[in-house]
Amino acid sequence: MTVLLEGSSTSAAMRRNFWAGVWRVMRRKPSRLVGAVLMAGFVFMGAFGPLFYPDPLPRDVNQLTRPPSWQHWLGTDDQGRDVVALVVTGSRYVLLAALVTAVITVVLGTGIGLFSGFKRGRWDTVLMRITDMKLTIPGLPLLLVLSTVWKFSSAVQMGLVLGLLSWGGVARAVRAQTLSLRERGFIEAARGLGLSTSHIVGKELLPSMAPYIAMNMLIAITGGVYSQVGLFFLGVLPYESNNWGQMLNTAVFRSGALTVPSALGFLIGPLLAILLLTLAIVLVVDAMDEIFNPRLREE
Amino acid sequence: MSKQAPGVRIDGLTVVYKTPAGELPAVRDVSLTLEPGSITGIVGESGSGKSTLALSLLNAVQPPGRISAGSVEIDGLGDVVGLGGEQLRKARGRHIGYVFQAAQNSLNPLKTVGKQLLDLGRSHGVDDLRGLVREAKELLGRMGLDGARVLDSHQHELSGGMRQRVGIMLALVLNAHVVVLDEPTTALDMITQANILKIVREVHAERGLTTLVITHDIGVVAEVADRLAVMYGGRLVEQGPTREVLGSPRHPYTRGLIKAIPRLVGDIDEARALPGRPPTLATVPKQGCVFRERCALRMDVCDDVDPEAVLQGTRTVACHAVTVKEHA
Amino acid sequence: MTVIARRLAGHLARGLVMILVVATISFFIVRSIPGDPVAANVQKLIEQGMAPQAAEQATRVLYGFQPKGTLWEQYVDYMGGLFTFDLGQSVTHAGAPVTDVLADAAKWTVLPVLAGTLLSFLVGIVMGVYAAIRRSGKLGDVLAISGSLLHGVPQYVLGLLLSAIFATLIPILPADGPVDILFEPGFNAGYIGSLVEHAVLPVATYALAAYGGWILAMKSSVVTVLGDDFILAAELRGMKRSIIFRYIARNAILPLFTILALSLGLLLGGAVFIERIFNYPGLGLLLIESITMRDYALMGGAFLIITVSIIVANIIADLFYSVIDPRVRSGEEVSA
Numbered sequence: 001m002t003v004l005l006e007g008s009s010t011s012a013a014m015r016r017n018f019w020a021g022v023w024r025v026m027r028r029k030p031s032r033l034v035g036a037v038l039m040a041g042f043v044f045m046g047a048f049g050p051l052f053y054p055d056p057l058p059r060d061v062n063q064l065t066r067p068p069s070w071q072h073w074l075g076t077d078d079q080g081r082d083v084v085a086l087v088v089t090g091s092r093y094v095l096l097a098a099l100v101t102a103v104i105t106v107v108l109g110t111g112i113g114l115f116s117g118f119k120r121g122r123w124d125t126v127l128m129r130i131t132d133m134k135l136t137i138p139g140l141p142l143l144l145v146l147s148t149v150w151k152f153s154s155a156v157q158m159g160l161v162l163g164l165l166s167w168g169g170v171a172r173a174v175r176a177q178t179l180s181l182r183e184r185g186f187i188e189a190a191r192g193l194g195l196s197t198s199h200i201v202g203k204e205l206l207p208s209m210a211p212y213i214a215m216n217m218l219i220a221i222t223g224g225v226y227s228q229v230g231l232f233f234l235g236v237l238p239y240e241s242n243n244w245g246q247m248l249n250t251a252v253f254r255s256g257a258l259t260v261p262s263a264l265g266f267l268i269g270p271l272l273a274i275l276l277l278t279l280a281i282v283l284v285v286d287a288m289d290e291i292f293n294p295r296l297r298e299e
Numbered sequence: 300m301s302k303q304a305p306g307v308r309i310d311g312l313t314v315v316y317k318t319p320a321g322e323l324p325a326v327r328d329v330s331l332t333l334e335p336g337s338i339t340g341i342v343g344e345s346g347s348g349k350s351t352l353a354l355s356l357l358n359a360v361q362p363p364g365r366i367s368a369g370s371v372e373i374d375g376l377g378d379v380v381g382l383g384g385e386q387l388r389k390a391r392g393r394h395i396g397y398v399f400q401a402a403q404n405s406l407n408p409l410k411t412v413g414k415q416l417l418d419l420g421r422s423h424g425v426d427d428l429r430g431l432v433r434e435a436k437e438l439l440g441r442m443g444l445d446g447a448r449v450l451d452s453h454q455h456e457l458s459g460g461m462r463q464r465v466g467i468m469l470a471l472v473l474n475a476h477v478v479v480l481d482e483p484t485t486a487l488d489m490i491t492q493a494n495i496l497k498i499v500r501e502v503h504a505e506r507g508l509t510t511l512v513i514t515h516d517i518g519v520v521a522e523v524a525d526r527l528a529v530m531y532g533g534r535l536v537e538q539g540p541t542r543e544v545l546g547s548p549r550h551p552y553t554r555g556l557i558k559a560i561p562r563l564v565g566d567i568d569e570a571r572a573l574p575g576r577p578p579t580l581a582t583v584p585k586q587g588c589v590f591r592e593r594c595a596l597r598m599d600v601c602d603d604v605d606p607e608a609v610l611q612g613t614r615t616v617a618c619h620a621v622t623v624k625e626h627a
Numbered sequence: 628m629t630v631i632a633r634r635l636a637g638h639l640a641r642g643l644v645m646i647l648v649v650a651t652i653s654f655f656i657v658r659s660i661p662g663d664p665v666a667a668n669v670q671k672l673i674e675q676g677m678a679p680q681a682a683e684q685a686t687r688v689l690y691g692f693q694p695k696g697t698l699w700e701q702y703v704d705y706m707g708g709l710f711t712f713d714l715g716q717s718v719t720h721a722g723a724p725v726t727d728v729l730a731d732a733a734k735w736t737v738l739p740v741l742a743g744t745l746l747s748f749l750v751g752i753v754m755g756v757y758a759a760i761r762r763s764g765k766l767g768d769v770l771a772i773s774g775s776l777l778h779g780v781p782q783y784v785l786g787l788l789l790s791a792i793f794a795t796l797i798p799i800l801p802a803d804g805p806v807d808i809l810f811e812p813g814f815n816a817g818y819i820g821s822l823v824e825h826a827v828l829p830v831a832t833y834a835l836a837a838y839g840g841w842i843l844a845m846k847s848s849v850v851t852v853l854g855d856d857f858i859l860a861a862e863l864r865g866m867k868r869s870i871i872f873r874y875i876a877r878n879a880i881l882p883l884f885t886i887l888a889l890s891l892g893l894l895l896g897g898a899v900f901i902e903r904i905f906n907y908p909g910l911g912l913l914l915i916e917s918i919t920m921r922d923y924a925l926m927g928g929a930f931l932i933i934t935v936s937i938i939v940a941n942i943i944a945d946l947f948y949s950v951i952d953p954r955v956r957s958g959e960e961v962s963a
Contacts, residue, residue: 252787258795
């Protein structure tokens, strides 16, 4: 009887199962729902947030570097601008750059990992040596050194550089996945059926790895946010538009947020944004892990 | 050289596993007696509950499973199901030896066999550790190995057959007289298989053991066992002296199993696989006979009533069709 | 032994290539900086009244390669200097050799990071075992989620938070520099006490940031070992709990030692943010200052030494692993 049921399951039923699985996972740990909502909030903020504020932001010269108040929930910066407004308007640069980083990381990493694991042989050796090397060179110092010749003027440029520097981990992981699918006879079986390489990669390998790649992409987004905020925070980059990292830099090194309590709000704003974004992504990745990883589901 | 081999009486044993669908039985109402000094073989497909039954002998069913009913009486030890804590720990190894499947890595990969032997001795309060090592070397030598060298080796330096002999040594070195062998020859090549079985037979006789062999391979049982028990879907469907059961199987499942073995002589087409698949924990029928889905002798009564194990001469069979025929 | 020797040779070869690559990157970055600081330096010295020959010589000493000739000649000159440990001189440190400046800064990085790493390792391992054993309970959940969060949050966020809380809101700990300038440097209680006091926040930040990784790694390692057959086998042989626990612990911790050795490679370059926040004069701060002050020889040197430490750690990690794991020792391939 069960055999019959399994045999007749259509893709519609599978999709229903998928959403049922999502729902079950969410309900088992409601905190994950919080993660999903937070994430949606950040997407909205990056896409539409700046539309709610005038450009440039109004300056209140009577209120420079003030602690949180009813009027300014997180206080004001050293030019009398509202910190909340700064965080929201600054999110576009940060999130856009992080998205570009993540896309490049995942596309390059997946491409190289797939190619390497699929072709094996000499290509594999060469590519993996390069990947190893990339993983060995310390990322942040390299970025710092690069910043002397490269001015990351736009969000897209910033994302591009970060993406080009961070595909190594994904490439390794995707290669390992490809090899393990190969070991299970996946590829040989498809070959035996006379399927073309593009079909095997596009229709068989990629879909089976899609959830994994999606999770990597989310993690790459956090990586992108951390790196660029960190770079701006260290103060080695000139900046044109305001963003979280530049806010941290000004708060700490210009307004002395670490010695003057009144500037703390200025510091807390971007920190809170980063913490919430991390929380959102950790929770969503945790949920995805359980939805797509059957081993964890059986508890 | 030692005390009388102990007998083991399993009575009404039921083991359940906790699943999202509730507690499901992996072993249901199994009664089996291991005569002192005998070798009993349990045969079944994977998922038949034979490994769970083997673990029950040491009261070692792993969570989420648990023994929910029945008893396992061992002479000189009492009911194992009632044991717990230190008492149970000391019984394991000292009274009952357990030999793992050869393919499984039953040794700590980071320590030499000798050091693990000493750990075993210390766990069981052996004072004369030198004597223990001597005994281990003797056992290994008896099985055709260079004892000193093996004790000085790590697991990865031993072949499958050697590991299996080390496993047997560790099960016996504390002088246990009930020994459970779980798939002792699976994943070994044919020659090593034959060797291991020979060792099992000889050591069994020399040391006066009561032995239980769990396997999916009827050939293994035919080779070593005095008595044979067949498991299906958590039930013991037939048991009796090995020769009789193999020579004239009564339960339709036993018959199917034997028919499925290809003969060396004769037509290969005569070997007939059983139709259908063995049940899993989730698909095993809640009531009625567990085998009816695949049974050629199915009757109406099989749907509702679980056949009782009926003693017929030297053996026990749990099948409505067989019982009806006997009485007709 | 031959196995280990072969692995070592492979590592050394790869390490050498890495050093060449990094040095090359440094060289070409200095050469492609807008405004050509090297030529500008020669020009400046000539304008100050130096003979062209002398100006070129002075610039060569400064940057580690001669300011004339083709790019290739300059490159060869620079690389040649590397093998005699000549990394040039630091403009911002009154012309002191870059190697001296680096050595001086290294101690401010190595000690706090080493302390933080070991602290987080010990605590993380113990908590990881708990998280694994209680993985289906509340405690396990809390440990795992807090581990993920700490692992996920960047170092500078933790550093800023700790600093904001313990140095600004409740000012009980210093967060500016490595020591109070009031004290005479030397072996006296005041100086040492001040050193320790100033190290608390940087070390705590580093430890907290690294802790998440350790607890997650240890948890998953213990869970893997718990599922291994030999643990059940030991149980069925009636082994004592304490002995089984030792079996689990030793097998679970083994892969973590490798990560520990690897993470020691980050000793030199892993504290950039912390040093910036707490104004700690280590290599990270030196790297940032060299960039903002346009001290390119120093920048190249700092970048190089940070990379070299990672390469060395990789080699140590691998050798270490071959020593503690009997399987590698005897040359058998161990699938990770």
